[in-house]
Amino acid sequence: MERQLGGREQQLLYDWNQGSGSVRRPARAIELDDETLRDGLQSPSVLNPPVEKKIELLHHMEALGIDSADIGYPSAGERALADVVRLAQEIRASGMRIQANSAGRTAPADILPIAEAQERAGIPIEAALFLGSSPIRQFAEGWDMDFLVKTTASAVGLAVSLGIEVMYVTEDTTRARGKDLRRLYTTAIEAGAKRICLADTVGHATPWGVRNLVRYVKRVVADTGENVKIDWHGHRDRGLDIPNAITAIAEGVDRVHGCALGIGERAGNTEMDLLLVNLKLLGWIDRDLSMLPAYCQAASEATGVPIPSNNPVFGKDAFETSTGVHAAAILKAMRKGDSWLANRVYSGVPADEFGREQVISIGPMSGQANVIAWLTHRGLEADPAIMDRIWTAAKQSDHVLCDDEVFALLGPCARKSVKAER
Numbered sequence: 001m002e003r004q005l006g007g008r009e010q011q012l013l014y015d016w017n018q019g020s021g022s023v024r025r026p027a028r029a030i031e032l033d034d035e036t037l038r039d040g041l042q043s044p045s046v047l048n049p050p051v052e053k054k055i056e057l058l059h060h061m062e063a064l065g066i067d068s069a070d071i072g073y074p075s076a077g078e079r080a081l082a083d084v085v086r087l088a089q090e091i092r093a094s095g096m097r098i099q100a101n102s103a104g105r106t107a108p109a110d111i112l113p114i115a116e117a118q119e120r121a122g123i124p125i126e127a128a129l130f131l132g133s134s135p136i137r138q139f140a141e142g143w144d145m146d147f148l149v150k151t152t153a154s155a156v157g158l159a160v161s162l163g164i165e166v167m168y169v170t171e172d173t174t175r176a177r178g179k180d181l182r183r184l185y186t187t188a189i190e191a192g193a194k195r196i197c198l199a200d201t202v203g204h205a206t207p208w209g210v211r212n213l214v215r216y217v218k219r220v221v222a223d224t225g226e227n228v229k230i231d232w233h234g235h236r237d238r239g240l241d242i243p244n245a246i247t248a249i250a251e252g253v254d255r256v257h258g259c260a261l262g263i264g265e266r267a268g269n270t271e272m273d274l275l276l277v278n279l280k281l282l283g284w285i286d287r288d289l290s291m292l293p294a295y296c297q298a299a300s301e302a303t304g305v306p307i308p309s310n311n312p313v314f315g316k317d318a319f320e321t322s323t324g325v326h327a328a329a330i331l332k333a334m335r336k337g338d339s340w341l342a343n344r345v346y347s348g349v350p351a352d353e354f355g356r357e358q359v360i361s362i363g364p365m366s367g368q369a370n371v372i373a374w375l376t377h378r379g380l381e382a383d384p385a386i387m388d389r390i391w392t393a394a395k396q397s398d399h400v401l402c403d404d405e406v407f408a409l410l411g412p413c414a415r416k417s418v419k420a421e422r
Contacts, residue, residue, distance in 0.1 A: 001343065013344070023250045031067040031255035032272070033231065034298060036102050037087070038070035039269055040259035049302035051083045055090050057260070057302055060295040061098055064276065067255065068099040070128060075104055081113055087123030101126035101167065102163035106155035115162040127164045128197065129155055133184060134172035147261040149289045152187045160192035162287065167195035167231060173212060174198070174205040182220050189221070195229045196221070198253070200244065203237025207247040214251035229254040234260055234270040242278055243269040249284070260299030261307065261314075264406055277354060278315050290355040310351070318358040319351040324367025324398045326361045331369045362390060363400035370394075386410065 011213055021317050037054055040046065043067035049057075054071075072084040088100050102117065104110030106129045118125040131152060132141065138148070152168065159166045168188035172179060172288045174208040185196050198213060205213070214230070221228050234241045234257070245256045258272030268322035273296050279285045296314045309316040321327055326346045342358055360373040368379050371394075390409050394401055 001088060008211060008340070011290065012341075018093065022105050026134055026252045026283070028252070028254065030249055030279065030284060032275070033101070033255050033257045034061045034066045034069040034090060034259070034272055035233075035257050035269055036061075036069075036260045036263065036272070037263070038072050039233075039257075039309075040263040040299075040303070042265045043263050043268065043303075043305075044265075046303040047265055051086050053298075054083060054087060054304035057295075057298055058087055058090060058098070059094075060291065060298050062094075064295060066098060066272070068101055068126070070103055070257075071100050071125075073110075074117045075101050075110040075297075075305055084125070085120045086119045088117060088123055092121060092123045099126065100124070101128050103127070103128045103130065106151050108155075108158060111155060111159050111162070111164070114159070115164055124165060126167055126195075127159050127273075128167045128169055129159065129170050130197075130199070131184070132172055133170035133176040133180060135177065135180075136175065137172050145183060147178075149183055149187050149339035151190050152184055153297060156188050156191035156193050158264055160262050166193040167197055168193040169197040169199055169231075169233070171199050172201045174200045174209060175202070178216055181217065185217065185220050186224055189224045189226050189228050193228065195231055197231035197233050197253075197311045198248075199233040199309045200235055201233075203235035203240070205234070205244050206238075206240060207243045210244045210247045211251050214248055214253055231255045231388060233257040235264065235266070235268065235398065236393065237267045239267075241268075242274055245275055246278060246282070251278075259294060261303075261311075263299070263305055274312060277349065278352065281349065289353065293355040313332055313354055313356070317348075319347060319356050320361055322344065322361040322363035322370060323365045324369060328367060328369035330358055330360060331373045334353055334373070361400050362394045362406060364395055364397055366391070366394050378399075382408070 036057060058069060071087040072080055074081040084102055091098060091100055100123060102114050102125050104114055104127055111127060114125055114127045131148060132138065138144065149165055156166050156168060170176060170184055174180065188196060198217060217230060221230065232245060232253045234244045234269040236271045241262065248256055256275065256277050257270065259269040260272055262268040262271035273292055276289055276292060280289055293314055296307060307314055312318060329345045330342050333345050340350060343352050360370055362370045362374055368387060368391060371390050372382045375382045390406060393409055
């Protein structure tokens with residue numbers, strides 16, 4: 001059900017997101033599929049981490065309650081196959097709840113390695129078999145619909161005959177004709193696919209485009225009479241990845257895909273971390289997300305992708321303020337001993353729900369409240385002469401002062417005092 005504003009929150013926060021026209025989640029459970037270890041690694045700027053780092057990320061996904069993970073593309077080579085097997089074995093050995101899947105083209109050369117990985121690991125590995133569906137892709141490749149339908153039936157049938165559960169993925173779904181999608185999905189379902197996936201491969205869709213597409217495909221699935229689930233796979237070429245994913249969920253898809261930090265081809269995939277944040281704030285999921293910073297940090301270190309300082313929620317600056325007016329309001333809340341208030345008075349995202357905390361720093365836009373908060377947080381006395389010295393230095397600076405610069409203004413005894421108290 002929707003998040004209900006209770007007591008204090010209802011009194012202090014008026015929420016225009018609620019009420020007439022608001023997007024509501026479906027009654028069904030929301031499933032999440034993490035593509036970091038496959039689609040995420042297709043970014044031209046990332047490192048392909050060693051399998052130990054991939055295993056670490058897999059455990060972070062498990063801790064966050066993510067339902068499934070694409071653990072790789074086993075037909076890409078010997079290392080890729082070995083990593084998929086090792087990750088699947090880790091899922092089995094650790095008794096993880098997370099389910100494994102692997103990507104592949106609708107071709108025997110990609111399907112057979114998935115079957116091998118499943119056999120070697122001893123657990124099911126869903127095959128995410130993809131095939132281009134849009135007119136522009138058909139024209140570029142020299143394909144016609146009869147070829148696509150025949151390829152779909154053959155590939156899905158082969159995978160099913162090998163004991164593999166299939167998710168059939170139409171690439172570039174958001175630019176494909178409805179009649180073509182109907183033929184392809186119906187063929188895949190009749191051949192035994194248990195899921196179909198709508199892929200916004202080039203980030204073309206808008207939220208209303210997602211709504212139209214999902215409603216159409218739900219009718220296609222209903223017409224088959226089969227119990228088949230629907231996935232949404234989005235990209236962020238237009239920066240609409242999160243709104244599109246939320247719209248897809250609201251319209252009734254069963255599972256949405258994402259990658260840590262939004263990594264992936266071109267501008268990347270839907271950001272799994274921010275999707276989780278938004279689903280929690282909407283009240284559509286109820287789980288402990290305090291480990292999200294660790295997930296983002298692990299992904300950053302494994303792939304060599306830095307977390308931008310202004311990244312929402314997980315960037316260095318997300319909950320830090322050096323502005324006097326902001327700091328004064330937060331300081332007043334802190335003096336009341338009210339962490340709930342301190343985390344909301346100047347923030348649309350409560351830091352403490354996502355493993356972060358409010359930080360007050362000192363810079364040229366700061367007021368006395370910044371200096372008081374900085375000193376108080378470190379157990380130091382807010383002496384007027386000391387405060388004036390720090391504040392004057394900050395006003396003359398062209399940047400926010402780092403801790404070392406402030407301690408230099410206080411003298412070596414201050415740093416020793418802080419260390420002693422800790």
